[in-house]
Amino acid sequence: MSHPERHEQHPDHENVVSFPTRPAIGVVPETETARELERSDVERVAPEDVELVDAENSVASRPVDDLPATRGGWIDDHKALLEQVPALLPSYLRDKQEMAENAKFIVEYYARMGAYRATRSPIYLLKLTARSPRGMGRAIGVWGQWCFDTEANELRKTVANSSRTSEYMMLSRQHGARVRTRILVSLILALSVTTVGAVALAAAPAWAAMPGIVAMLALFGAAGAKADSRPIVERWTSPHIQRELTSAEVVSSLEALGIKGHIDFVNPIQTDGPGWRAEVDLPPGYLTEKVLEERAKLAGAMRRPLTTVWPESDPEAHPGRLVLWVAKKDPAKTKRRLWPLMKSGQTDLFEDIPFGFNPRGQVIPLNLMYTNLLIGGVPGSGKTSGVMVTALAGALDPTCEMWVYELKGSGDLDPVQPVCHRYVSGDDDEHCASGLDALRKLEKELKRRKKIIAGLPADQVPKGRKVYPHLAREKKLGLHPLLAVFDEAHTLFEHEDYGKEAADIAGRLVRKARAYGIILIITTQRPDAKSLPKVVSDNVSTRFCLAVTGHTANDLVLGTSMYKNGVRATMFDPKKEAGTGWLAKSSHDTQIVRAAFIEQAEAIEIGKRALALRTAAGTLTGEAAGESITTEDTTTLLDHLTTVWPSGEDTMHSVRLVEALASFRPDTYAHWVEADTPLEEMSPEQMRTHETRMATTLSNALAPFGVHTGQVTKRGGGGSRKGVKRADLEAAMNRSGAPAEAE
Numbered sequence: 001m002s003h004p005e006r007h008e009q010h011p012d013h014e015n016v017v018s019f020p021t022r023p024a025i026g027v028v029p030e031t032e033t034a035r036e037l038e039r040s041d042v043e044r045v046a047p048e049d050v051e052l053v054d055a056e057n058s059v060a061s062r063p064v065d066d067l068p069a070t071r072g073g074w075i076d077d078h079k080a081l082l083e084q085v086p087a088l089l090p091s092y093l094r095d096k097q098e099m100a101e102n103a104k105f106i107v108e109y110y111a112r113m114g115a116y117r118a119t120r121s122p123i124y125l126l127k128l129t130a131r132s133p134r135g136m137g138r139a140i141g142v143w144g145q146w147c148f149d150t151e152a153n154e155l156r157k158t159v160a161n162s163s164r165t166s167e168y169m170m171l172s173r174q175h176g177a178r179v180r181t182r183i184l185v186s187l188i189l190a191l192s193v194t195t196v197g198a199v200a201l202a203a204a205p206a207w208a209a210m211p212g213i214v215a216m217l218a219l220f221g222a223a224g225a226k227a228d229s230r231p232i233v234e235r236w237t238s239p240h241i242q243r244e245l246t247s248a249e250v251v252s253s254l255e256a257l258g259i260k261g262h263i264d265f266v267n268p269i270q271t272d273g274p275g276w277r278a279e280v281d282l283p284p285g286y287l288t289e290k291v292l293e294e295r296a297k298l299a300g301a302m303r304r305p306l307t308t309v310w311p312e313s314d315p316e317a318h319p320g321r322l323v324l325w326v327a328k329k330d331p332a333k334t335k336r337r338l339w340p341l342m343k344s345g346q347t348d349l350f351e352d353i354p355f356g357f358n359p360r361g362q363v364i365p366l367n368l369m370y371t372n373l374l375i376g377g378v379p380g381s382g383k384t385s386g387v388m389v390t391a392l393a394g395a396l397d398p399t400c401e402m403w404v405y406e407l408k409g410s411g412d413l414d415p416v417q418p419v420c421h422r423y424v425s426g427d428d429d430e431h432c433a434s435g436l437d438a439l440r441k442l443e444k445e446l447k448r449r450k451k452i453i454a455g456l457p458a459d460q461v462p463k464g465r466k467v468y469p470h471l472a473r474e475k476k477l478g479l480h481p482l483l484a485v486f487d488e489a490h491t492l493f494e495h496e497d498y499g500k501e502a503a504d505i506a507g508r509l510v511r512k513a514r515a516y517g518i519i520l521i522i523t524t525q526r527p528d529a530k531s532l533p534k535v536v537s538d539n540v541s542t543r544f545c546l547a548v549t550g551h552t553a554n555d556l557v558l559g560t561s562m563y564k565n566g567v568r569a570t571m572f573d574p575k576k577e578a579g580t581g582w583l584a585k586s587s588h589d590t591q592i593v594r595a596a597f598i599e600q601a602e603a604i605e606i607g608k609r610a611l612a613l614r615t616a617a618g619t620l621t622g623e624a625a626g627e628s629i630t631t632e633d634t635t636t637l638l639d640h641l642t643t644v645w646p647s648g649e650d651t652m653h654s655v656r657l658v659e660a661l662a663s664f665r666p667d668t669y670a671h672w673v674e675a676d677t678p679l680e681e682m683s684p685e686q687m688r689t690h691e692t693r694m695a696t697t698l699s700n701a702l703a704p705f706g707v708h709t710g711q712v713t714k715r716g717g718g719g720s721r722k723g724v725k726r727a728d729l730e731a732a733m734n735r736s737g738a739p740a741e742a743e
């Protein structure tokens, strides 16, 4: 059975590769061996001539591909074909934004080119005028030749030399008559044109006569061009416009990466937005990841700028399907695409915000509600542009409360300061302390919101207990969006005194806060185990990974196995492609995006707009409303015990916990371990009394939380003494609304 759409390879055209080469469903591919056999001299025997020896008992395997059940049939083949039919309408007719951009470009192009030509028209005219005498001379020459019938001169000469008198006389008479008529016509024409011209010149005002003279000069100028004259209107080409993508180029560049074998073109190479798209199946044994990893090599082999070559995998097809998109113009050399909200507009964080652009130039939206965002990348990879876009989007929603902790101290996020409930910029201890304080307060706010939502009737929370726009609108509930940005959060997470607690709280917030309208944005330039708590990198829901240097950093930002699955931010060049990264909305929804780039001056203007919006809406709070924010400790003994509790331990002796609390927070707990006699001078009896007192203090302090201490046996670790069970602690945390680790 032959494939209905099979095309033959064109022998004359080196750029043409047979398409499609994959067999239709149910068709057995023609193997090399089969073809060789056909070509060879091997004697072929018709199946009907073959005698089966002991067919009944024969165990010879039947060729399963010949069984009727395995054949797809016409319907299946054509269904499969139909699925692959390219879109009916070109992309610019389907995509409003592309259509608008194209229309805008056409208008801009002709306006710009028209203006360019118009401003140079005096130069063109001068050049034409300089050539006009030659043109006029040529025109008179051509007219003279016509008038005096010079084209027949050669013929008359030949006849005269051959002494064919009668013929010569006939030609002579004809020549005389022609010349007379033509001179007469010329004289009449010259006279009438001169008269009309003179009268028109005399009658018309000078400004009206000028175009006529100019047009005549231009005509004669155009006629005066020599074969090697330079064109009057100069032309130029753009080095940034890339040559068209051909299948031969795709094949040879993949071969340059070491991919040997037959490459199948699944679809013809076609225009896709401002570029070309080739879809190929790599030869068996090769995976798309190889091409993704060697993107720079591929661009080199294609002799194209890196920023124009975008290989992608097609997870819906198979791991060997490569989608190669090549930009027509080098985006690095084209004008910056402006953030759609740059000049006007506001946001609603329950809806999408414009985050950036994909390589095709389409706006990529992001919904920040019910999510949190981790942005990571090496220094200079463009994290600030990612966090700036989200911070400004938050600022432009007048209902959104903004808490911004820019822990680099660069002042990059200063443009949003005027609208922030809390704003801190700096990387000193005091800034880290504020960051930790903010996390504690966010956790307290989370508990408050959780309680309110838990108490709402079911019809108020139709799709589960979380914040909804109608709840956010009710001011008295205080469930409006709260956007908390921790820029360069590694400064806080690595802090000797505050890091551990900050990491613990951030981990809990990342897991719990998003349903309650608290959106956490964390950026880090050091995505490693110490700077980025595992609990954060494991649980964050949206990730934007800019250029990183290795697979560990890649997977810390993007999630486990992403590198293995071909989602590799190692492919980006942080210098040439700053701001470009993988945006992962989930492990199955990943795409390459360049965050919209907003300059500081522009961000300041947007910040002013946001301030105006909030002033009008009456939603300025905190520092933005002139209040001073005091640092208060909202954590409890339960939080402190959770922080000092050694991981993996189900039970702990009270004495050990009290000692740990005293060293963790000496201001609060040092007096729990104080004794009249120094420890080293205590008798065993005194020591026992002292430890009993410490254990009793802890028991008394835990009683209001409903946690009871009891006898705990720890083999090899102090035997049987008063202690606390981890499970009791977690149960108490849950009761008090505080998110416990094990929940």
Ligand SMILES: Nc1ncnc2c1ncn2[C@@H]1O[C@H](COP(=O)(O)OP(=O)(O)OP(=O)(O)O)[C@@H](O)[C@H]1O
Residues within 6 Å of the ligand: 377, 378, 379, 380, 381, 382, 383, 384, 385, 386, 408, 525, 578, 579, 580, 594, 595, 596, 597
């Ligand atoms: N989205 C973008 N589009 C175009 N250029 C960008 C983009 N983002 C950043 N850049 C360019 O890259 C440079 C460095 O970016 P940026 O300072 O944001 O990096 P960073 O990752 O925040 O650096 P650091 O880790 O040092 O804070 C910018 O000055 C800008 O020129």
